[in-house]
Amino acid sequence: MTQAQPPTDPTWWRDAVIYQVYPRSFADGDGDGTGDLAGLRQRLPYLRDLGVDAIWVTPWYRSPLADGGYDVADYRAIDPAFGTLAEAEETIAEALALGIRTIVDVVPNHVSQEHAWFRAALAAGPGSPERARFWFHPGKGEHGEVMPTQWVSSFQGSTWTRTTDADGTPGEWYLHLFAPQQPDLNWSHPDVRAELEDVLRFWFDRGVGGIRIDSAALLVKDHDLPEVPERPGPGEHPHLDRDEIHDVYRSWRAVADSYPGTRVLVGEVWLEDTARFARYLRPDEMHTAFNFDFMARPWDARELRASVDATLAAHEPVGAPATWVLSNHDVTRPVTRYGRADTRFSFAAKRFGTPTDLAVGRRRARAAALLTAALPGSLYVYQGDELGLPEVEDLPLDVLQDPMHVRSGGTDPGRDGCRVPLPWSGTAAPYGFSDPRADGAPARPTWLPQPADWAGLTVAAQEADPSSTLRLYRAALALRRAEPALGDGTLTWVDTAPEVLAFARGDVTCVVNLGADPVRLPAHTDVLLTSDPLEDGLLPRDTAAWLRT
Template identity: 85%
Template structure:
């Protein structure tokens, strides 16, 4: 178990972000401090020792700002206020300081593409009417057709359905349309407007002034739109998509980087950049733009050696020329949890393929998720862990329909179960709900119901079980911290059968068997950690190991 005394002091390591372990907190579901069934800052502050002992370097907290919660807080009404469901600004400031005392930095989430329909700017825009300066901060347009009854474009929402909603004028007649790449409650901002750029630079200063160590940038490639609002073309060239990855977007992040660099210590920018083109992806990571961006390609790959190695090679090759470290992540608040995903016939991930009733072998998924934890933690760069993955929580796929809140479910007309299944409140202790998520005597149940079977997955139960997922995570993160070869750096692939991955990080070797048959271990002097027991000295299927190399040169792949 790690302690604060063994941890590097946050203020003294300018490269902390290059190999950091960053834990994603979805505050609504992490810990409930006041007993109202919703996770809050009081609960998070009380659980900081748990995160310290887990071995994380930083926490990324998803939006905690004032919000109607139409999209889990990603519809922000006021960036300078904490939503009352989570606490107060003073509590947020206290959290940042208390986390640092435990050696943990705080990264906040900024959503620059859109705001809530309850944001003061959007309310003013609706009241001001067509042609007003207030509407110029958004994308209001007259409709097409004889009476403006047709949407300005046929763009499709990431949440499925249309991207335009028509307003109603004060006289009751239909008015202009406004753009929302996500839900109607999330109107898109016009980043060609100087007010928008100035406002977000001020929001960044607001939080950096309060000591946060970084900014996670939501939907980072979507900000800039083509003013002409053209329809999609079948094969747009680089930078030619009407609202994704426009070249002008890099001016925004250069300005943000200059702002962040003006603060003492290293304050990082982390982008949520969903782009298949690795060269375009890498442009966001040039030395004067973001520090890192999420590597979603790896997370989307199936549990196959060839696919995973291809993703690793492609990722490292893209990051190399810009000098940025890669990031590795198995899930987040938008993604089917690994224990469930890896137990499916198709173990890859894509938003559009989520369906009710998909068969899952949870025993298989659990075994693979353990191996995947060792694999990702051994790769060069930074590691992200989504809350609950260290407990091996499965996706909750039998939530009652009446409790579902995710707009992706409703926008799909009920076909897609949405993302609520990976957002169920964490189980901490006890044998019945709320499993320590809320304090004793709480009168309201958790905002999403927890399965009864989670009694076996609580932090309390797993802390006492040497074979649990939680104990595995604690061990691997402690080893990752103490082994100089792990974290930032490079790797050397070793020669293996087709269904086995093996690479060296200095004198540490990671080997993963993705085949059906047991595999021989590469040359080694010691076994540091395994995701499951060896059988007669061999590595069983869907199992990973960290080894101490033999001290001499290992055989690389041709």
């Protein structure tokens, strides 16, 4: 059984393996069909045995769940569907006792329309101090009927919703870069800055090891509300990557650094400009940020190598470690994505009925797991990827809850397909996801239905199968921890055929065959691990190997 790094290690975050928990779908402890903190606490030994150093828990705060919890009504209260604040504190403590830190998800760009501040703003009316915390603005046109800007939402559609005044007449508009239920905060207001810094302290006081910052590049807006230029230059976009945003994160870093141990700030930063991306990782700002470029690239040796080189080059000047991630709660699962004719990922390309070859996708996803685990820096694993779960693409339309599906007019399948509850044991739904209810009644159906063919993908089934994806992940993470050359550090590329990626990390070499034909392995003294069996000593297509060299 592997052991996590000691809690006193100040550099734990530089090569940590961090497991993303989507609590609604991880494990259900009370039988109501929705995952909760009781279920998470029961499964902490599973995460210890998997070999993770930390868990990142997506929002568990009180929320109407208009966007899966990213519409926060109260940053200091746990949603009753998940449990209580006391249970959250117990989760943090029990995980830490197993050597696992907890990273909580803070959503600073917007709140829920049910947040006390926004309710007060609607009640107070135009020109009030309460409205100054948000982006209320008169409309254009003779009667204010035209939206203040034509900015496009990250969830498609408009970014402004008109209010109704107390007398029933149409009123001001408010800004929401996401869904209308998620009004944007005004980060020029001192109340906003003070409140979110206090939220950080609230969770640091409860022992969390870090904060994941949602939509981290969107907070600051241009008060003149210009339209988005056709080709905005650096710092010219009216609501993305504004230069003023870095003052916010310098303040947050000061809060984090005021606590003992290393409390990390991890940014969700979607930027194509690598130089602008690196600015968020300067020594007095965030510790790390998600590297989405690698995840979005196709299954192609040249493309993946270019992404690795660009990522490491962007991080080198600021001394920050790279992060490697294959998926998350927003992204099509790699088993499905890598089985398609177009293996790239983009939100704009998601469509119903896209064909996929799951056998091909599973081989590639297993190889990609070894590839990312061998790269320098930290590694993120989204729950269920260690089981090789595919995207569930045949969910009934009437159960879909993701606003991306609704706001696209039904053309975008949304993100629910990667959020289906995990299968733990058994041969039929709920596959051990839900415990029986306290009154002895059977568990209620899971909040999203699980496929009928998942029996072979349960944790119990895969623990009994030496060739399973779960056993591969456990072996890879154990080797990663045991090998001094892996984790943080540098790599050296090894000359290979164009369709093969190979790089050395000290005396460990990772080789991935992305070509059509089996290839010879580089000179080595031992084969440490392969994603699929070798064929007559050759590395088959869509297979990775770790070698002692």
